Amino acid sequence: METTEKMICITCPKGCTLEVTHDGQTVLKVEGSGCKRGKDYVERELKDPRRMVASTVRVRGGTHPLLPVYTSAPFPKPRIQELLAELRKIEIKAPVKMGEVVLADALGEGIDILASRDMPRMTG
Amino acid sequence: MPETYDVIVIGGGAVGCMVARFLSRYRLSILLIEKEADIGMGASSANSAIIHAGYDPLPGTLKAKMNVAANLMWDTLAGELNIPFERRGDYVVAIGPKELPKLELLLEQGRRNGVPGMHIISAEEMRHREPNINPDVSGALWAPTGGICDPFAISIAAAENAVQNGVRILLETAFEDFIMDGKRIVGIKTNRGDFGCRWAVNAAGLYADVVMHKAGVRPEFKITPRRGEYCILDRAEITVNNVLFPVPSDISKGILVTATLHGNTIVGPNAQDIEDKEDRAVTYDGLGELWDGAHKLVPSLSPRHVIAVFAGLRASGNAPCETPGVDYNHDFIIEIPREVQGLVNLGGIESPGLTSAPAIALRVIELLKEAGEKLEEKPDWQPIRPPRPRFRDLPHEEQKRLIALDPRYGRIVCRCEMVTEGEIVAEIHAPIPARTYDAIKRRTWLGTGRCLGSFDMPRVVDILAQELGVSPLAITKKGPGSEFLVRPTKQVEG
Amino acid sequence: MALKDKYDVVIIGSGPGGLAAAISAKKYGAEDVLIIERDVELGGILLQCIHNGFGVEIFKEDLPGPSYAQRFINEAMLLKVEALLDTMVLDITPQRRIFASSKINGFVDIQARAIVLAMGCRERTRAQVRLPGTRPAGVYTAGTAQRWVNVEGYMPGKRFVILGSGDIGMIMARRLTFEGAKVERVLEVMPYLTGLTRNYVQCLLDYDIPLQLQHTVKRILGHQRVEAIEAVRVNEKWEPIPGTEEIIPCDTLLLSVGLIPENELSKKAGVQLDALTGGPVVDNNFETSVPGIFAAGNVVHVYDLVDWVTEAGLAAGKSAARFALAERRREIRHIPLLAGHNVRYVVPHELDKQTLMEEEVRLQFRVKQPVEEPVWVEVHSENNLITRKSERYVRPGEMVTIVLTPRHYEEVERATSLTVSIVER
Numbered sequence A: 001m002e003t004t005e006k007m008i009c010i011t012c013p014k015g016c017t018l019e020v021t022h023d024g025q026t027v028l029k030v031e032g033s034g035c036k037r038g039k040d041y042v043e044r045e046l047k048d049p050r051r052m053v054a055s056t057v058r059v060r061g062g063t064h065p066l067l068p069v070y071t072s073a074p075f076p077k078p079r080i081q082e083l084l085a086e087l088r089k090i091e092i093k094a095p096v097k098m099g100e101v102v103l104a105d106a107l108g109e110g111i112d113i114l115a116s117r118d119m120p121r122m123t124g
Numbered sequence B: 001m002p003e004t005y006d007v008i009v010i011g012g013g014a015v016g017c018m019v020a021r022f023l024s025r026y027r028l029s030i031l032l033i034e035k036e037a038d039i040g041m042g043a044s045s046a047n048s049a050i051i052h053a054g055y056d057p058l059p060g061t062l063k064a065k066m067n068v069a070a071n072l073m074w075d076t077l078a079g080e081l082n083i084p085f086e087r088r089g090d091y092v093v094a095i096g097p098k099e100l101p102k103l104e105l106l107l108e109q110g111r112r113n114g115v116p117g118m119h120i121i122s123a124e125e126m127r128h129r130e131p132n133i134n135p136d137v138s139g140a141l142w143a144p145t146g147g148i149c150d151p152f153a154i155s156i157a158a159a160e161n162a163v164q165n166g167v168r169i170l171l172e173t174a175f176e177d178f179i180m181d182g183k184r185i186v187g188i189k190t191n192r193g194d195f196g197c198r199w200a201v202n203a204a205g206l207y208a209d210v211v212m213h214k215a216g217v218r219p220e221f222k223i224t225p226r227r228g229e230y231c232i233l234d235r236a237e238i239t240v241n242n243v244l245f246p247v248p249s250d251i252s253k254g255i256l257v258t259a260t261l262h263g264n265t266i267v268g269p270n271a272q273d274i275e276d277k278e279d280r281a282v283t284y285d286g287l288g289e290l291w292d293g294a295h296k297l298v299p300s301l302s303p304r305h306v307i308a309v310f311a312g313l314r315a316s317g318n319a320p321c322e323t324p325g326v327d328y329n330h331d332f333i334i335e336i337p338r339e340v341q342g343l344v345n346l347g348g349i350e351s352p353g354l355t356s357a358p359a360i361a362l363r364v365i366e367l368l369k370e371a372g373e374k375l376e377e378k379p380d381w382q383p384i385r386p387p388r389p390r391f392r393d394l395p396h397e398e399q400k401r402l403i404a405l406d407p408r409y410g411r412i413v414c415r416c417e418m419v420t421e422g423e424i425v426a427e428i429h430a431p432i433p434a435r436t437y438d439a440i441k442r443r444t445w446l447g448t449g450r451c452l453g454s455f456d457m458p459r460v461v462d463i464l465a466q467e468l469g470v471s472p473l474a475i476t477k478k479g480p481g482s483e484f485l486v487r488p489t490k491q492v493e494g
Numbered sequence C: 001m002a003l004k005d006k007y008d009v010v011i012i013g014s015g016p017g018g019l020a021a022a023i024s025a026k027k028y029g030a031e032d033v034l035i036i037e038r039d040v041e042l043g044g045i046l047l048q049c050i051h052n053g054f055g056v057e058i059f060k061e062d063l064p065g066p067s068y069a070q071r072f073i074n075e076a077m078l079l080k081v082e083a084l085l086d087t088m089v090l091d092i093t094p095q096r097r098i099f100a101s102s103k104i105n106g107f108v109d110i111q112a113r114a115i116v117l118a119m120g121c122r123e124r125t126r127a128q129v130r131l132p133g134t135r136p137a138g139v140y141t142a143g144t145a146q147r148w149v150n151v152e153g154y155m156p157g158k159r160f161v162i163l164g165s166g167d168i169g170m171i172m173a174r175r176l177t178f179e180g181a182k183v184e185r186v187l188e189v190m191p192y193l194t195g196l197t198r199n200y201v202q203c204l205l206d207y208d209i210p211l212q213l214q215h216t217v218k219r220i221l222g223h224q225r226v227e228a229i230e231a232v233r234v235n236e237k238w239e240p241i242p243g244t245e246e247i248i249p250c251d252t253l254l255l256s257v258g259l260i261p262e263n264e265l266s267k268k269a270g271v272q273l274d275a276l277t278g279g280p281v282v283d284n285n286f287e288t289s290v291p292g293i294f295a296a297g298n299v300v301h302v303y304d305l306v307d308w309v310t311e312a313g314l315a316a317g318k319s320a321a322r323f324a325l326a327e328r329r330r331e332i333r334h335i336p337l338l339a340g341h342n343v344r345y346v347v348p349h350e351l352d353k354q355t356l357m358e359e360e361v362r363l364q365f366r367v368k369q370p371v372e373e374p375v376w377v378e379v380h381s382e383n384n385l386i387t388r389k390s391e392r393y394v395r396p397g398e399m400v401t402i403v404l405t406p407r408h409y410e411e412v413e414r415a416t417s418l419t420v421s422i423v424e425r
């Protein structure tokens, strides 16, 4: 069955409102996109919606109690709560360097959790 | 056998603290109790902060006598206790020709009360002295002895000086009842147990009626909370340099526009009788009323300049004036009642109560002497409360010296009011320790600038936690139940 | 770190604007570059913006705020930019003298050849104030809550209402949900969203957080801690419509009602401000109305993308370096003319050495004490006598003149100051 609905592309800050015609599986028509990434977005959003996830994990002996972290690639949307629960269990030790893998292959999705910044050891 | 004192003061507002401070001059053991987490959280910290000249109260009333007597005391008192105070004078401003004759009446009333130096100035002169004034001004009454003060500092400074001189202060301690021996008060019951005493001073502000009724005194006396709302305006947007009253109506002094010692202008108060003695909520309609009043005096004021709003509750009583021939039913009560022994009863202390507090304290001493107390002066009484450094008021050279002495004065915690970590720590460990965010705010004015604490709040919570040796989760805005934080980010319950 | 008395470029604030300015000042030849930052680490507000969405324009990457900042911090450190942390600038003068204060560095008093203002912005709290009701704990700006949740590690509440649909508010709605809190509602007084649509989708829609346009908070309830707020629908004039009130139980109200440039310092330096942006008036080099004082980033106007802040910082840093180098050249060329023995003062006060290549320079002065016999009037450099002439007497009432000519250029060129004195014969 063919349906037309409005979707908002979140690929870039422009946030175009797209008029999408699809049959549940295949995208038939996309109108209103500011660039061709709009169509890619719609295809993904229909089949396998994903989001970049940023949060924090506990860190011991660092200059702050929390280390900000993020996903190395967009993460499957339905499993985000599960991922967050997983991150709550983690506590790592300072020092940490930006980009260091805090959790590899999170939930077996092939996506790593990376440190967003350096976290030096607390001195004194 | 409970702990016993010569005198217990019930209530730590301006009045209770001044009474404790003036009594601390004599060989007496004194306890002051306050139900809240800090002293001075009642009417004494939500008012117009004006040291009134004394032309407003009706001649013959206790209000008039106390006001005029107290006004004279303020230079010495502010000096001794280090309370910020400036005698800027004040104006009652007549707008349009109809209001002009009222100024004469007020002038006459002021003269009868014994207020010095008052006179009426022309519209032109008023426009010159306050360029922001409504151009329709028709004249103004000038009272050079009026002043403005830091209202928070009054209770705190007096209480601190009292502690210096041996007075004990218990916070979060609420009076519940008197312990009587026949007609004689021998102690009080509180939520923290019983305390014995020879004298109890009722300085409970809004609750003074409840307290005196417990002793069976003046059952007909009733306090009605009368709410007054205010707006504070950003000093970066507008500055009014004077204290401007409108011509008063029969029921109130009206909505005034006044300078504060911190340079921000305040507008208020209105007057609404309410039921609930804890209802300090600001109302939507009330704010509208303020603007009508403000525009009458200074048309260029705009609600866009508002940085904060607050409300205070007047302890409005129904005690008749005792001077024969004066028909007035809202006078102060300052008495040792005959029905019981051992009570100094203060009630209905609404405006000009802040101004009058030191004169009320002296009157209490007189009453005690009349009742036969042999008040013996202590040779080592220390009337001076030493000042603590205020970074923002110092020239660069002295700021430098201060930081060299204690580096914590180098870290600015509140950027708008320039309050340093050193000052905050000093207040936390002062004779009356500041243990909540609001307590620090009242002592340093931190968080009262245009960013309203959004910058300093996390930092102050941190400093309080460190200095008090507790978790940040335990730090409150104004006592138990007002914690800022609920749990560590990563500990999700359930 | 030993602090110098004088720096080529001093940057106030270490957000992306300040870091970019520091890096670019170094690259364009400034030698001594110093950042003064009041926080305990470099990076500015980005350190608490842990969400993704930064650097799409400059790096073509979707980075979290701290990563974006870290890249510039690393580069600045490589270039040996100096930094004073935990130090707040209190005052700057139009002559570019800087006063700052710090717990660890004490009272700081330094001279800059050029200054870049990069103090960022602060959150608006205006709405807060017109919020009637009680004054309990539990009313915070979104930025304050962001700092607590993301940096200090504490949750400021369990059930939230957010006033304002700006980006920070929406992003916080998602963050709080991530950490197990419940966001009951986002209220917006305008008839449209004030943040990016994309944030509406990925922060609110994704987590079923309801947004109500044309709504505001009428009243806050609760004595000690917020217990509820009363929401109300408003008309086009932002006036509450009676009968549309709704009590929403919650323990926290977050305010996200916009940002304004942080310009207390700019005012002290006498920099001209634009009433519309709230920031300094700047030219295309990001120079303010006060020569040698530049400004970049949110201190000038509130940017929507951090990438543009970086660009502005790079441009301001370059201009500041250029200004500082010109200053240096000027300082090398200009030397002070000092009053020596029995001389009260000398005019001019400074000498531009290059003038001497082509022209004479007349030095005039008065003596302190009369000498009623012949004396020498001498001009010395640090070590050498440059020139002298004789006078039959000198008296305070009569001005004395001595002339430097192109013949003296070579000697003067090596000097760092000249002193005029009276020498008895």
Ligand SMILES: Cc1cc2nc3c(=O)[nH]c(=O)nc-3n(C[C@H](O)[C@H](O)[C@H](O)COP(=O)(O)OP(=O)(O)OC[C@H]3O[C@@H](n4cnc5c(N)ncnc54)[C@H](O)[C@@H]3O)c2cc1C
Residues within 6 Å of the ligand: B010, B011, B012, B013, B014, B015, B016, B017, B033, B034, B035, B036, B039, B040, B041, B042, B043, B044, B045, B046, B047, B048, B049, B050, B051, B052, B173, B174, B175, B176, B203, B204, B205, B206, B207, B227, B228, B229, B269, B312, B313, B314, B315, B349, B350, B351, B352, B353, B354, B355, B356
């Ligand atoms: C809107 C407004 C404007 C005003 N403007 C001015 C002005 O400009 N100038 C002026 O001179 N005056 C002014 N006043 C009046 C002045 O503020 C008061 O008269 C004065 O502060 C009263 O001090 P107090 O100590 O009696 O009361 P409070 O400050 O109310 O102190 C009473 C204390 O008793 C405590 N207490 C109550 N019950 C108990 C209990 N059971 N156990 C223990 N403690 C208890 C309370 O917690 C409170 O701290 C104004 C008042 C208001 C409300």
Ligand SMILES: Cc1cc2nc3c(=O)[nH]c(=O)nc-3n(C[C@H](O)[C@H](O)[C@H](O)COP(=O)(O)OP(=O)(O)OC[C@H]3O[C@@H](n4cnc5c(N)ncnc54)[C@H](O)[C@@H]3O)c2cc1C
Residues within 6 Å of the ligand: C012, C013, C014, C015, C016, C017, C018, C036, C037, C038, C039, C043, C044, C045, C046, C049, C087, C088, C089, C090, C118, C119, C120, C121, C122, C123, C142, C143, C144, C146, C167, C168, C171, C259, C262, C265, C296, C297, C298, C299, C303, C304, C305, C306, C309
């Ligand atoms: C709470 C908040 C959240 C934000 N979230 C986002 C977001 O999600 N995405 C986005 O693109 N933008 C966001 N912004 C806007 C953000 O400010 C800019 O994108 C960017 O960080 C601006 O860079 P800047 O260098 O101009 O200022 P900032 O990053 O704000 O840096 C200014 C620095 O100057 C320092 N400073 C200020 N005054 C002094 C002084 N007197 N002495 C010493 N140091 C001083 C400050 O401590 C600060 O470190 C947010 C802003 C705020 C306030």
Ligand code: SF4
Residues within 6 Å of the ligand: A009, A010, A011, A012, A013, A014, A015, A016, A033, A034, A035, A036, A037, A038, A039, A041
């Ligand atoms: S369609 Fe293209 S331009 Fe529009 S939001 Fe998506 S990525 Fe941006």
